[in-house]
Amino acid sequence: MIAYLTNLATLATIFGILAASLNLLIGYAGIFSIAHAVFFGLGAYAGAQLAMLLVPDLLLACLAGGLVAGALSLCLALPALRVRGEYFVAASLGLQMMAVTVFSEAHAFTGGHGGLVGIPLASLLGFDISAPPTFLVVCLVVLALVLVVIRVLMRGSFGRSLMAIRDSESAAEAFGKNVARLKTLAVVLGCAMAGVAGVLFAFYMAFVNVESFTLEQSILVMAMVIIGGTATLIGPLVGVLLLLLLPAGLSFLPFIPPTEIGSVQQLIYGLAMALLMIFRPAGLAGRSAGQR
Amino acid sequence: MADIPLSVRGLDKHFGGLAAVQNVDLDLRPGVTTALVGPNGAGKTTVFNLITGNIPADAGDVLLDGASVRGLQPYQIARRGVARSFQDLRLFGRMSVRDNVLAALEPAPWLWQPGGGGARRARAKAVETALERTGLTAQADARAMDLAYAERKFLSLARILATGARIWLLDEPASGLDPNSRARFVALVRQAVSEGVTICLIEHNLDIVTELADRIAFLDRGAKLAEGEPQEILGDPQLISIYFGEPR
Amino acid sequence: MLFLQLLLSGIQTGAIYALTAAGFALIFGATRIFHVAHGASFALAGYAFLACSQMGLPWFVGCLAALLLAVGFGLAMDAFIYRPIQRHEGSFFTVFVAAFGMTIVVQSLIELGFGRGFVVVDSPLTMARAIVPGLYLADIFWVAIGLAVALFVLVTLFLERTRAGIGLRALSENPELLRAYGLSSRRLSALAFGLGSALVVPGAVLTATTSGLQPAIAAQVMLISLAAAVVGGIGSLRGAALAGLLLGVVENLVIAFVDTQWSSAAGFVVLFAFILFRPSGLFGQAVAR
């Protein structure tokens, strides 16, 4: 039981980092990306490759994963500068679909559908950190760091500028904000953090393949952010706990026949998403309109 | 020429076949409030958008202190001391009133605002002053979208006030205000003018125009038909009949 | 010859995409709701048709059942999901998540009701014959093209000639005009959902006989509709239909030049390119920034 809870907690922490980084885009910068799993994947692949080819050091891997994801996030920044709203959603969708094909085709980097197997155990500055409880602690530390960075930045002028752009791009520009640069910074920062989450994921799973970086994953993370509450620090975490623990919790229900377990779980899961959006449209941790 | 903070020379803009602005000249001088007046669709807001670089001009030029701003991005023009308001306000709706004003005076070139603690305190002070002058201190922590209509209009003014910009372009700043708020608004603008701010405003309410404007530029179908003292323009029956929309 | 063959099968695929995408565009144009559950309407219609044909009912009964279910679902989404959400804060993404949740619900219900496998309705119309040596076409090709053209003409006529149709177009362009016409925006939005959902029926029925159905088909259809609606210029019916056709053709033709692996991604490459280089789409107005 402890091992199971540790496992869930570690996954929840990794997804917490992922959701928090997407919240930077969706919640603060108003960039509605449904391609976040792409950058999660880029980080995971980069981290795994580094660990397999050079050294399984988590710090270096995080650096590499963050760099690769951050650099390639310019593919997302480009449409983000040109279009907004539904158009951007569609652009990120296109990017996501293309990336999945590239991930499955670029065998040298990703191992194709077979994925990368045998990712070595993680170490940090020479210490073995692969034991599940230790790794959980490391993940929690990374999550804490990410949250601190987001909080500090979002409380500062950068955060205010992003939110100003989100609420009215033209007005922000009229007050001297370099919208292109700020948006690009936000995208790079958010995607680099997603890359770091990907590195942790790769080390934790010891195996990665394209099935973890699909559109479904992107939508799951997006749902976590929206259901939890955008532009709040704890909202994405609340969303992660709910959406990760809901299926896990449902699997404990004794009365579902084993042959129908998947469908019934999905049914409840989908219904929960719809109902939450009807009754808590600003998310569980968000404040609704009219509330002062 | 150099003592004119902002001058517009032969500005032209076409949207498809429609001439939105045709050969408009305009000089804005410090301490002088100029009103752009004209019927709906005369191209007044387009003139603003051309000045701030939001849309590129087909021909003509905008000079800030005698230097052309051609090719500059809107944010670069803004940083040269041009602040504007919008007809539809464009507040930062989900941010607090205080953050709305604060965001307006931080260009935030990178991840942080340079200048350190001293500059930060100075900015905080500027924000408080702007909020005080616009009477929004009590609402400082409310979200902009939750404000009443008049409060929102004052917030859009507070954003401009706090920046310390020397040129203000105000797009229908007083429309829809009750008489009491209107009086406060007029007082605010007058104080700014007395402090040397150059103001250009678009306004439909002719009472406000007569109260505030030192000069009036009359636009119709993108062209400047006349410019002069308020009584001179408002006394011209032909212009007035265009303004009040005789069948055209 | 290969090129021609690929072009023709692209047109058949594209005709189905076009109708589905036009439905999506109609709903989006009139209500500004990104109806992500459009794919679920498609799946429901397809399975309704399948159920009827399994019961041995004639094909037009199946089509009618598909129509009723698709329209009913569209109207229900509008009334019970979108409207309550929009009454509150109703940001674009809130709607997106709720609609996606409902897509999952529909998919699970289909799994529970019809099992999880691939199913197909048998029809003699789908068997291709050589019309000239080396060029194969099935009768269903003509059915698809005919239906697409006929329905498109009908919908266009409806939008241009009838009061309700003009109201629908006005809903997105100029809501104030509606009041002048004395039309209720609530009724019109229901009309948009009904009509838009009805447009999935031919595609669903044809797919049930050609490439077959599976519970997860909703997501696929949703992606294509969305891509076509954007490439066509959001809200433009004509654009969405043409873009749907284009995506179908590209998906098929691309195989003549690159590895088959890229076929389904090709449509999204087109989508991405359009957004970068011509964000207004084929027929859209310039994007307001």
Next chain:
Amino acid sequence: MLQRRTFLLTTAAGLAAPAVLRAQGSPYVVGTLFPMSGPNAEYGMLFTNAVQLAFEHIKADGMLKRPIDLRAQDSLATPQGGAVGMQKLASVDGASYVMLGFTGVSKAAAPIGTRSKVMMVNGGGVGPDLAGLSPYFWNVIPLVNQEVKALLPWLRQKSLKRIALIYVDDPLGNSVLEQLRKGLPEAGGELADTYSVPPTAQQFAAVAAKVRSVNADAVYFASYGAQQSQIIKQLRDNGIKQQLLTYSAGSIPSVLSLPESEGLVYTSQAADWSSAQDPVTQRFVKDWRAKHNSDPSIYHQNYYNAMRLFALLAQELEKAGTPVNGENLLATLLKVRHFTFVGGEGTFQDNGTLELPMQINQIHDGRAQKIA
């Protein structure tokens, strides 16, 4: 929210506690980790039905002294779902033996199962990457290479020389590609052309057009799930009249029941339902037909065997008086190696796969018939 979370966790703990107790007490906990929702859920259904039948037989025969407690987890056919499900089966349910399927799931679950010393058994397709994945990971099915190899003599006999290959670009598909590329020339044939498709592709009219243009004698496809039926249907609809060939994945009901599958030839391990002599196979076929009113497929056979393998291993352990856990199950498997399964006698190889006699089947009137 905090409250809700605590609630969920305590509910989880409350429900799980008796399970852990029971695992120490009477029943043996056996887990299944199949996709039970999503595009591959048809397989989860198939696998589960087969496990269920074996479970009933084991109970009816009183093969084991203690009852078996079957626990199902939805793997969603994704690595993440596999990891979470495996961890739950291993550490919450206390399963000592888990049946699973799908490459991504298997690879993600294998390290967790190995760490917790849980026997894992796969009965789905086997690419070279699943052979020898972990000492605790076994396949009750031969390597897909074996299947291709078994087909080559038949191709030669029927003088089908030019083969076009449609394959999913994953280790299994690539292994088929490699085997055909190597084996066909030796059998006097050649690969006419190859087409790799993504596992999510649904439209094959264009592929069909290309296949037609190369004028092959036969078309081999290596895919799985709903995609297989789509490939068959669309190839036939688009005028491909040539012989269609595939591996054991062609034996699922949705393929069998598809009219277009008439004449499809696929390889599988020996599974001759009509003329089987041995009692294990006879009983399996008879009871399957009685229960499901159709012929069993290869997957039914495999997962029946997987479940049966557990009973056989546990039986040995009960005889010896040693506790039934993953470690001991593995030791017994390595010691015995040779088992009586549905389809005949099977021997486990060192690479973690099962050596079984192979056969070639053809679909006729919705039923599979052994043709070689």
